[in-house]
Amino acid sequence: DGGITQSPKYLFRKEGQNVTLSCEQNLNHDAMYWYRQDPGQGLRLIYYSQIVNDFQKGDIAEGYSVSREKKESFPLTVTSAQKNPTAFYLCASSIDGPGANTGELFFGEGSRLTVL
Amino acid sequence: AQRVTQPEKLLSVFKGAPVELKCNYSYSGSPELFWYVQYSRQRLQLLLRHISRESIKGFTADLNKGETSFHLKKPFAQEEDSAMYYCAFQGAQKLVFGQGTRLTINP
Numbered sequence: 196d197g198g199i200t201q202s203p204k205y206l207f208r209k210e211g212q213n214v215t216l217s218c219e220q221n222l223n224h225d226a227m228y229w230y231r232q233d234p235g236q237g238l239r240l241i242y243y244s245q246i247v248n249d250f251q252k253g254d255i256a257e258g259y260s261v262s263r264e265k266k267e268s269f270p271l272t273v274t275s276a277q278k279n280p281t282a283f284y285l286c287a288s289s290i291d292g293p294g295a296n297t298g299e300l301f302f303g304e305g306s307r308l309t310v311l
Numbered sequence: 312a313q314r315v316t317q318p319e320k321l322l323s324v325f326k327g328a329p330v331e332l333k334c335n336y337s338y339s340g341s342p343e344l345f346w347y348v349q350y351s352r353q354r355l356q357l358l359l360r361h362i363s364r365e366s367i368k369g370f371t372a373d374l375n376k377g378e379t380s381f382h383l384k385k386p387f388a389q390e391e392d393s394a395m396y397y398c399a400f401q402g403a404q405k406l407v408f409g410q411g412t413r414l415t416i417n418p
Contacts, residue, residue: 228405230408235320235410235411236410237317237397237408237409237410237411238355238397238408238411239408240405240406240407243404243405251404253405285355287355299345299357299360300347300357300406301356302354302355302356303354304354305354
């Protein structure tokens, strides 16, 4: 079954704790993205990566970190520095980079993070 | 600044009625625009892109450069059209999404 797999689907965290969200793709896509989805605010880009070992900040990168050690994996860490981490997080991939792609992103099912 | 605006957070129409979801963009060059859809309990997915000039599930969207709009239209709404719709704009380094419109089709 091809596509984007995000885990966990639901995650609870205490304040002050870091948490890592997993994103794996088997589509052989070069580019991967993390978006945050909040009601009434649409999707906001956190980080993106065009190739392995390279990534760039999006619009709301503060309090988040990522790595891209393998083409198929792009984990997102929500750190304790993120002021309002409770949200729905979406991972996506595309065939090529954001400046060149056709605009078609393939999304995972999302991870809902709740900070208690 | 590159921006996409969807003025309606919620839109409710009756089955069989025409539907129009509004999208306006802010960009000085030639834009590439898209509509994404998220049905209940499904992943966000591409619905259509303006360069393809295609009709998907009865939906069409025309780019109006004069009005900087890319409204999504369907002449006769179906109950299965109920979903969250996002207009998106291909910027220099990223895809920029609007705030989204939740469309509800009433029977």
